[in-house]
Amino acid sequence: MHINVTDQGGKRHRLEALEGFRVMEIIRDWGLDINAECGGACACATCHVYVADEWLDKLNAQEDEEVDMLDEAFMVEDNSRLSCQIIMSEELDGLEVSLAPGSEKERVAA
Ligand code: FES
Numbered sequence: 001m002h003i004n005v006t007d008q009g010g011k012r013h014r015l016e017a018l019e020g021f022r023v024m025e026i027i028r029d030w031g032l033d034i035n036a037e038c039g040g041a042c043a044c045a046t047c048h049v050y051v052a053d054e055w056l057d058k059l060n061a062q063e064d065e066e067v068d069m070l071d072e073a074f075m076v077e078d079n080s081r082l083s084c085q086i087i088m089s090e091e092l093d094g095l096e097v098s099l100a101p102g103s104e105k106e107r108v109a110a
Contacts, residue, residue, distance in 0.1 A: 001088065005049075006098040007032055017088045023049070023097065024084035033104045040084035042066055045073040047083040048103050052096035059086055074102040 001019065005027055006012045015030045017023075024047040027034045035046035042065050051059065056079055062070075066085045070076055083097065 001090070001093045003027075003088070003092070003095040003097065005032060006096075008099050008101065008104050017093075017095075019088055019090065021088045022084045023086040023088060023092075023095070024082075026088065027083060027099070032099070034083070034099060035103055035105045036084060038084075042069055042082060042085060045069045045082060046103055048073045048076075048100040049081055049083045049097040050077055050100055051079045051081050051086075052098075053079060055092070055095050055097075058091050058095075073100070075100060 001017045003015050003017045003023060003026060004012055005015055013032060015026055017026045022040050024036050024040055028036055037046045038044035066082050069082060070080055
């Protein structure tokens with residue numbers, strides 16, 4: 001099983017994925033630049049991704065808390081989701097997402 005993730009610089013990565021993991025965890029564990037500050041508690045919106053249109057219907061529905069948290073994210077689009085709220089399953093094999101602006105780790109100025 002795998003997912004395809006386009007990073008903030010436009011580079012596409014094919015990542016192996018395991019069922020039951022949060023998409024945010026897969027992206028983070030493969031070392032891509034995702035802040036995911038709250039660790040998946042739906043409390044930060046720094047795991048914001050855009051989901052390719054053809055996959056939107058296959059995702060689990062959004063809970064109210066995800067909708068509320070997305071309200072605080074930057075540049076929210078109709079296909080915005082919090083990747084910590086998407087749970088990997090067989091159905092999502094091949095899922096296509098892009099990391100949204102603001103999902104990268106904060107850099108400390110030198
Ligand atoms: S990791 Fe914080 S909302 Fe997803």
